[in-house]
Amino acid sequence: MSVEAETEEIAGEKTGAESEVVPVGVKLGSTRTVIALPSEDGEGLRTIRTLTCLASYEDALTGEEKYLYGEEAAREYPDRVEFMLRSGLPEDDDRAELTQQFFTAVLESHDIPEESAVVYAIPTIDNPVGLDNLAEVIEGSPIGTELIESYPESLCGSIPAFGDGLEAVEDIFIAVNMGSTNLEASAYRRGEQISPFTTGSITGSEVDRVIKSYVEEETQGRVNIDITTAREYKENHADFDGFEPFTDIIQQPGGGSHEFTIERSVMDACNEYLDDAVDAFANTFLSQLANDNMKVYQLALDNPIVLTGGMACIPGIVEEFERRVSETMDRDVSAITADRPDLAATVGAQRIAVRLAETL
Numbered sequence: 001m002s003v004e005a006e007t008e009e010i011a012g013e014k015t016g017a018e019s020e021v022v023p024v025g026v027k028l029g030s031t032r033t034v035i036a037l038p039s040e041d042g043e044g045l046r047t048i049r050t051l052t053c054l055a056s057y058e059d060a061l062t063g064e065e066k067y068l069y070g071e072e073a074a075r076e077y078p079d080r081v082e083f084m085l086r087s088g089l090p091e092d093d094d095r096a097e098l099t100q101q102f103f104t105a106v107l108e109s110h111d112i113p114e115e116s117a118v119v120y121a122i123p124t125i126d127n128p129v130g131l132d133n134l135a136e137v138i139e140g141s142p143i144g145t146e147l148i149e150s151y152p153e154s155l156c157g158s159i160p161a162f163g164d165g166l167e168a169v170e171d172i173f174i175a176v177n178m179g180s181t182n183l184e185a186s187a188y189r190r191g192e193q194i195s196p197f198t199t200g201s202i203t204g205s206e207v208d209r210v211i212k213s214y215v216e217e218e219t220q221g222r223v224n225i226d227i228t229t230a231r232e233y234k235e236n237h238a239d240f241d242g243f244e245p246f247t248d249i250i251q252q253p254g255g256g257s258h259e260f261t262i263e264r265s266v267m268d269a270c271n272e273y274l275d276d277a278v279d280a281f282a283n284t285f286l287s288q289l290a291n292d293n294m295k296v297y298q299l300a301l302d303n304p305i306v307l308t309g310g311m312a313c314i315p316g317i318v319e320e321f322e323r324r325v326s327e328t329m330d331r332d333v334s335a336i337t338a339d340r341p342d343l344a345a346t347v348g349a350q351r352i353a354v355r356l357a358e359t360l
């Protein structure tokens with residue numbers, strides 16, 4: 001069984017290739033799973049990224065139930081593909097089992113060594129049952145015979161934004177994780193998470209749904225795209241710096257094709273998302289933090305706010321977040337992000353694994 005995935009090499013990382021136990025970083029995300037480990041030549045970091053999904057089908061000859069995983073499952077069985085972590089965590093025993101099965105297939109097909117020190121980037125969601133299920137998947141997996149630890153996703157994702165090492169774990173700052181199923185904000189004091197705030201209503205997936213409905217409106221009902229297409233429009237075209245209208249073509253049921261141009265739908269949805277995120281951040285999270293811990297609030301706001309998660313990939317979102325938060329709060333704040341926000345949590349987790357492997 002091979003599980004299709006996108007692999008990349010990140011040069012210039014201190015990956016701990018020399019240590020006996022292989023340091024591995026993992027994020028099991030609701031949309032994508034990302035794994036990072038030292039590359040074979042020891043020169044950089046190898047990252048493996050695949051959709052967190054599977055599809056079952058019946059073997060045409062034997063009648064046996066078989067499974068496909070990742071991009072292959074999403075491409076060939078769009079009608080039945082299951083994203084096991086739809087809400088961010090495995091909701092029940094069945095989903096936990098399917099997640100385990102998916103994860104094992106990915107690990108095997110990409111030769112992730114069992115003798116390893118593994119750090120998992122874990123979402124901050126107030127759902128004890130889901131978190132227990134995730135812990136079960138992690139503990140039941142074949143890797144991490146030497147060490148298994150987990151740290152919050154937004155802390156891990158902030159690590160590459162701060163520098164080449166683990167500077168983030170020695171600092172006081174605020175991180176905002178912009179994911180597909182959750183928006184999360186937390187303060188960190190030397191790695192300790194303070195006043196975490198999570199909402200499931202301001203999300204990348206909601207942006208996709210809004211784009212879908214705005215496209216229908218913008219084309220006077222002529223164009224009805226699916227959610228995957230909406231996500232692709234967002235990932236390929238959203239841009240707070242310089243959005244360019246784009247055209248696409250649909251095949252019509254009665255034959256022929258229809259060409260249309262999207263001018264507003266994508267950025268209207270993204271602008272509403274960012275307004276909601278800024279509002280929740282400035283008015284709910286920050287006042288909660290100021291209430292819980294005034295000193296941390298003050299110290300953290302002297303540092304840049306770190307944006308993490310896949311939605312932070314949208315060009316210009318960091319500067320626009322900065323501008324809107326500064327305006328709302330009537331004071332200057334600054335924001336930063338890692339080079340690759342979509343990979344950052346896993347890269348950060350891998351750096352922690354390097355450090356922990358040294359102590360074994």
Ligand SMILES: Nc1ncnc2c1ncn2[C@@H]1O[C@H](COP(=O)(O)OP(=O)(O)OP(=O)(O)O)[C@@H](O)[C@H]1O
Nearest residue numbers: 029030031088179180181182204235309310311313
């Ligand atoms: N290049 C990109 N441009 C715009 N959006 C992107 C890009 N890459 C990923 N995204 C969006 O980011 C979201 C996924 O982010 P992330 O991988 O951080 O989520 P997750 O960890 O799986 O979900 P969550 O933590 O919310 O459960 C999706 O909505 C995806 O469409």
Ligand SMILES: [Mg+2]
Nearest residue numbers: 029123153179
């Ligand atoms: Mg996440």
